[in-house]
């Protein structure tokens with residue numbers, strides 16, 4: 001009589017997860033998460049998302065690795081200094097888990113990522129440390145209708161909050177006080193151009209970044225499983241490690257906060273063509289019965305700058321978002337005198353900028369913009385297909 005040997009099943013990567021009753025690895029495999037910022041928090045968040053097997057991770061950051069990042073960034077090495085953070089992070093994350101896919105976006109959430117791309121995600125995890133950056137995430141999250149997790153850290157304190165445009169709860173913008181707006185605006189000149197002030201270095205260490213990032217990822221895991229997280233929308237946990245404290249608060253929704261009105265389903269879809277003129281877009285919309293159309297840009301944009309010196313009168317084509325344009329470049333490059341410009345915020349058929357193209361307006365691919373019409377506000381998508 002012959003015995004057939006029963007071989008134990010080979011072990012697989014996610015075996016320990018399978019022991020968790022509510023865990024659904026397939027659900028995580030198909031989850032799309034956008035991580036904004038690849039600094040101290042971002043490194044820890046990304047590491048954890050890769051370990052648990054979140055299948056489609058997009059990372060956006062415009063920065064390069066610096067030597068000062070190495071005390072808090074598990075994904076970076078000394079040999080990476082000077083390289084784009086997102087590229088380095090992508091490489092290391094694929095070493096940690098080759099079964100997932102990583103999209104590295106070396107750019108700025110405010111200017112380089114279309115709202116349509118964000119709409120395709122399940123969740124945004126915010127890993128940035130300024131009011132301005134968080135405001136920008138909140139704006140794009142509410143335009144796209146995608147929930148987001150926010151966090152902040154200092155030396156031995158941290159906080160995590162959760163915002164969901166699909167609820168009536170408070171958003172991040174609801175928390176911005178007059179003092180915070182003022183601090184945000186200190187980075188810009190009266191005209192709205194960018195002042196050349198270096199970002200203030202924050203004192204912080206790896207332990208607090210690990211703890212707070214781990215909390216963000218735990219909240220993300222619960223949300224992605226369709227489960228109630230430890231935070232409901234509009235709630236915040238504040239954590240202190242020295243001395244210990246932890247408490248949860250509900251953020252007050254501000255009655256006049258405009259961010260909540262940003263979520264609209266696109267009504268028109270145009271194929272993104274950099275040479276497409278706004279005139280063609282608005283004419284099509286009006287022909288479809290939406291008269292008095294006014295298209296609002298997400299970021300006010302400078303198209304040209306004209307020298308005020310009559311002997312020079314040099315006109316330069318700029319095509320840059322106003323808040324990205326450095327204050328130091330305001331003077332005329334020909335004669336060093338003052339220049340005049342107007343930032344385009346909206347365009348109507350009767351307006352002066354009607355011949356501007358998508359490229360001139362610095363629209364990213366798959367952008368979604370709001371358009372006021374006689375029949376109310378609609379949204380227009382400029383998709384890749």
Ligand SMILES: [Zn+2]
Pocket residue numbers: 170171172173174175254257258259260
């Ligand atoms: Zn709000």
Ligand SMILES: [Zn+2]
Pocket residue numbers: 307308309312313314332333334335336337
């Ligand atoms: Zn000039």
